[in-house]
Amino acid sequence: MGGGDGVPIDSAGSPDPADLDALVIGGGQAGLAVGYHLRRHGLRFLILDAAGRPGGAWRRFWPSLRLFSPAEHSSLPGRPMPPEPGQEYPGADHAVKYLTDYEERYELPVRRPVTARAVRRIPGGLAVDTDT
Numbered sequence: 025m026g027g028g029d030g031v032p033i034d035s036a037g038s039p040d041p042a043d044l045d046a047l048v049i050g051g052g053q054a055g056l057a058v059g060y061h062l063r064r065h066g067l068r069f070l071i072l073d074a075a076g077r078p079g080g081a082w083r084r085f086w087p088s089l090r091l092f093s094p095a096e097h098s099s100l101p102g103r104p105m106p107p108e109p110g111q112e113y114p115g116a117d118h119a120v121k122y123l124t125d126y127e128e129r130y131e132l133p134v135r136r137p138v139t140a141r142a143v144r145r146i147p148g149g150l151a152v153d154t155d156t
Contacts, residue, residue, distance in 0.1 A: 044068050047152060049140045051132075052080040056123065057100045059132040064102075072154065073136040078127045079120030089116045100126055 046062055048055045051073025062069040077083065090113040091098050095105040098114060103126055108118040127134060142153040 044070055047072065049143075049152070051075065051078070051127070051134045051136065053100060053123065056126055056132060059134075060101050060126075060130055063130055063132065069133065071132060071134040072138045072140055072152070073134050074139040076137045078124040078134070080123070082116050082119045082123065085116045087116055090114065091119060103129060
């Protein structure tokens with residue numbers, strides 16, 4: 025994993041990519057759910073996310089946008105999404121808060137903003153080319 029040449033990234037406060045069991049590309053709902061399960065299994069991992077803050081795409085949507093399912097059916101593993109008071113379907117701000125809280129609650133190691141440009145095979149594993 026690394027910059028455009030595949031050189032390992034080793035920034036302060038983040039795991040050394042050479043010591044990872046898994047690298048997750050994307051810190052949205054699916055990436056956070058994967059991180060939850062990796063953490064439960066005691067694996068060393070890092071999540072790369074292109075967004076500057078938790079909540080991903082939900083931060084770019086209109087505030088009036090709502091999930092198409094109730095909170096009880098929109099939860100990530102290990103933590104039910106609380107209902108939004110007075111609303112059958114949670115709104116964008118509620119989703120952002122939930123995803124932010126989820127990431128913090130499980131202390132998921134997310135590095136952002138980092139965009140993965142390519143994944144390629146190298147001797148002994150894979151290299152991820154990023155924009156940083």
